[in-house]
Every structure is written in structure tokens, then in C-alpha cells.
Amino acid sequence: MTLPTIRPARSDEHDAIARAWMASWVSTGLSQASDSLLNDLRARLPREIAGGWTLFVADDRGSIAAMLALHLPSLLLDQLMVVPAYQGMSLGRQLLGFTRRQMPDEIWLKCVRENEKAWRWYEREGFVFEKEAPNPVTRFMMKHYRWTRTNRTSETKP
Structure with missing residues (x-):
């Protein structure tokens, strides 16, 4: 299996990114999926980008497999969220390697x-x-x- 491609996120993908973020967060067992949570994440994306996030996605032939949010000025890996169907496939390690190239x-x-x-x-x-x-x-x-x-x-x- 070929790993998804890491690339900059596009603004027209915010809904799909918010869904991927929610799916990953819910997979921790710390929250339940809800319209309210999804709406909060949708609203948070443009705010965080305006606040300095550089947002990337792992693109699996058009599907968002993961999101990665970096705040480069403060050297912060803010979010690394892998959709449950892609967990356990070394995608997190690939995203972390990408992060280390951005902040070496x-x-x-x-x-x-x-x-x-x-x-x-x-x-x-x-x-x-x-x-x-x-x-x-x-x-x-x-x-x-x-x-x-x-x-x-x-x-x-x-």
C-alpha cells in the first residue's frame, strides 16, 4: 500500500479536514462525534490558520487520511490527527518525519x-x-x- 501524500491543505477542504479531525479525536475515546463538535472544528480551522497555523493534509487519492497543523514561529506541532482507517499504517510516523523536516x-x-x-x-x-x-x-x-x-x-x- 502506498502511503498518502503530505501536502498543504486547501481552503476548499476545510469541511473534509474537520471531519477527519473529529474522527481521529473521537477514536481516542475522550469525546463523542456530534454536530456540535464538528461545527466547532469547522469554525476553528480558519481561526487557527489566521493565528499562524500552517496546515497540511495526508491525501490518499483525494481522501483526507490525516491532518497536520504546525505553528512554525513557536516550533509547535499543534495537531497530528490520523483518521482511524489509516491508524497503524505508519502514517503518523511519516507525518512526524515531515514535521522534523519543517522544524529540524x-x-x-x-x-x-x-x-x-x-x-x-x-x-x-x-x-x-x-x-x-x-x-x-x-x-x-x-x-x-x-x-x-x-x-x-x-x-x-x-
């Missing part, structure tokens, strides 16, 4: 503490736990991680 020296990310599958994967991929802090909007406790090319830790970024 340092990457920060936050992961919901209850999403153990995700944060354990990031730890296996060389990310180092820095701290926990609540998200003021969602109220989820977030685990903050950092990856550096040299895999050495230093002071926590503000």
Missing part, C-alpha cells in the same frame, strides 16, 4: 494526559516530558513535550 532542531507539543496512546507514542519517538498544565479552554490537563535534534533537555520554554 526543536519541536514542542501538548498532548491530553488521558490520551495515553498518543503521549506514549511521542515518548517512543524521542519527545521528552516537560510539564503538565491545564488547557484554560478545554480544561483538559495537558502534557507538554519537547523534542530536540540532540535529544537533550534544557530549560523549559515559556
